[in-house]
Amino acid sequence: xxxxxxxxxxxxxRAQFALTAAFHxxxxxxxxxxxxxxxxxxxxxxxxxxxxxKRITKFWMNLFGINFAVGVATGLILEFEFGTNxxxxxxxxxxxxxxxxxxxxxxxFFLETTFIAMMFFGWNKLSKRTHLMSTWxxxxxxxxxxVWILVANAWMQYPVxxxxxxxxxxxxxxxxxxxxxxxxxxxxxxxxxTSGFVLASxxxxxxxxxxLLRNRELLLVRRxxxxxxxxxxxxxxxxxxxxxxxxxxxxxxxxxxxxxxxALHTGKTNAGLTVFGIPSQTEETAHKIEIPGLxxxxxxxxxxxxxxxxxxLINGNSELGIMSGAEKIARGKVAQQALREYxxxxxxxxxxxxxxxxxxxxxxxxxxxxFKYFGYGxxxxxxxxxxxxxxxxxxxxxxxxxxxxxxxxxxxxVWKVFRDTLDRHRxxxxxxxxxxxxxxxxxxxxxxxxxxxxxxxxxxxxLPTAVAVSQIDAAAVKFTFWMFTAIFIVLLISGFSIxxxxxxxGTQEVKT
Numbered sequence: 001x002x003x004x005x006x007x008x009x010x011x012x013x014r015a016q017f018a019l020t021a022a023f024h025x026x027x028x029x030x031x032x033x034x035x036x037x038x039x040x041x042x043x044x045x046x047x048x049x050x051x052x053x054k055r056i057t058k059f060w061m062n063l064f065g066i067n068f069a070v071g072v073a074t075g076l077i078l079e080f081e082f083g084t085n086x087x088x089x090x091x092x093x094x095x096x097x098x099x100x101x102x103x104x105x106x107x108x109f110f111l112e113t114t115f116i117a118m119m120f121f122g123w124n125k126l127s128k129r130t131h132l133m134s135t136w137x138x139x140x141x142x143x144x145x146x147v148w149i150l151v152a153n154a155w156m157q158y159p160v161x162x163x164x165x166x167x168x169x170x171x172x173x174x175x176x177x178x179x180x181x182x183x184x185x186x187x188x189x190x191x192x193x194t195s196g197f198v199l200a201s202x203x204x205x206x207x208x209x210x211x212l213l214r215n216r217e218l219l220l221v222r223r224x225x226x227x228x229x230x231x232x233x234x235x236x237x238x239x240x241x242x243x244x245x246x247x248x249x250x251x252x253x254x255x256x257x258x259x260x261x262x263a264l265h266t267g268k269t270n271a272g273l274t275v276f277g278i279p280s281q282t283e284e285t286a287h288k289i290e291i292p293g294l295x296x297x298x299x300x301x302x303x304x305x306x307x308x309x310x311x312x313l314i315n316g317n318s319e320l321g322i323m324s325g326a327e328k329i330a331r332g333k334v335a336q337q338a339l340r341e342y343x344x345x346x347x348x349x350x351x352x353x354x355x356x357x358x359x360x361x362x363x364x365x366x367x368x369x370x371f372k373y374f375g376y377g378x379x380x381x382x383x384x385x386x387x388x389x390x391x392x393x394x395x396x397x398x399x400x401x402x403x404x405x406x407x408x409x410x411x412x413x414v415w416k417v418f419r420d421t422l423d424r425h426r427x428x429x430x431x432x433x434x435x436x437x438x439x440x441x442x443x444x445x446x447x448x449x450x451x452x453x454x455x456x457x458x459x460x461x462x463l464p465t466a467v468a469v470s471q472i473d474a475a476a477v478k479f480t481f482w483m484f485t486a487i488f489i490v491l492l493i494s495g496f497s498i499x500x501x502x503x504x505x506g507t508q509e510v511k512t
Contacts, residue, residue, distance in 0.1 A: 027071030033200020112141030201232025267309030325382030332377030
């Protein structure tokens with residue numbers, strides 16, 4: 001492992017990756033959700049033969065195409081950064097992490113792009129049903145592409161199906177199916193994809209509200225809102241349930257992250273869910289308003305269950321069998337020293353010593369008692385095991401409040417649509433319009449909770465972020481950070497400007 005860590009390099013590398021991921025995620029969820037809404041609309045066209053449905057479908061399809069193109073550009077940069085900025089990470093776990101990314105690139109992405117070509121250019125060349133099939137394949141392909149990315153990310157949160165190869169000093173996959181079907185992967189996939197459905201639905205009803213405020217495109221509005229509102233309501237309800245499931249998954253597999261979302265420093269039974277409070281990195285939450293027992297129930301389906309706190313994980317809790325951070329760090333250093341000695345024996349061709357040390361890495365007792373904590377050997381202090389508590393606390397709460405808001409918003413829209421009173425209150429149309437940025441904010445905050453909450457780990461309990469970076473000049477990363485910032489801002493402004501121009505045109509210039 002790396003002894004001398006350049007914190008400037010680590011921080012700039014993290015900032016650059018966060019920047020790229022954040023910009024990429026501006027476009028991904030709209031792609032996921034809008035593709036299904038378009039498919040629903042084209043299905044109506046094929047079933048009814050009504051050319052207005054075709055015109056409406058093509059209008060939203062044009063917006064989808066603009067969004068997809070910019071999203072691809074930002075996504076490609078992300079994958080390159082694993083090699084340029086995170087080469088130690090790529091070496092250490094590339095055998096596992098690279099597999100789902102390769103499947104996404106070779107299979108899912110090419111499947112999606114192939115059918116996108118048919119969807120955009122096949123209107124007058126394919127039969128109605130064949131074209132509809134290509135549109136549905138784009139929708140499923142987008143979700144399939146997300147599957148592999150989210151599986152890879154879920155493995156970083158909960159690394160399973162792997163073993164360490166001391167000869168290569170890297171981890172290797174032992175079970176692809178464990179990686180694919182880990183409980184974290186399944187829940188993350190469901191929660192993240194449905195969040196894209198919610199965003200796209202808000203996007204469609206928001207744009208439709210803009211048209212209503214100007215008394216334009218009334219047919220498009222009536223038909224689009226009906227589909228988007230029902231789709232959005234179902235998705236928003238599902239995302240609440242998947243979020244509830246996420247809380248138990250995180251409590252089980254990432255207790256430090258779970259404690260940080262509640263700023264719970266001292267573990268307790270009958271733990272209450274904090275509705276409001278002023279969190280601290282090291283002290284208990286001030287001015288707390290909480291619902292007694294709800295946090296324990298959320299985590300364990302038992303209001304009297306014990307919820308582990310940050311101090312339990314840092315200082316240890318012998319009653320619960322929780323090892324202290326200091327002990328884990330000490331054991332990690334023993335494991336790292338064993339690896340160094342083994343590598344030195346290999347280098348010096350000391351066969352007897354090499355074989356003796358190699359046997360340790362096949363010894364279940366050594367693996368359980370020491371090598372399990374290999375990554376902890378690079379942690380500077382037990383206090384470094386806690387992530388940024390206030391940031392996660394507030395990010396989680398804003399995300400939850402927005403999630404409940406979307407359920408209410410869609411419920412009201414559905415009610416007004418089926419009573420044919422959507423345009424009765426202009427203030428509500430403005431609420432619909434100005435709600436468009438909210439699912440984008442919610443999605444970004446969700447990733448803050450997921451990724452910042454995992455710190456100081458690039459891979460939970462296995463590889464610290466500080467030792468995952470490439471050994472390059474921090475100044476080079478700093479330069480590319482600002483270069484990418486400029487590029488992404490240009491892409492964002494350009495993409496949104498083109499979409500706004502297309503929206504203002506409406507369906508009048510859409511050819512059928």
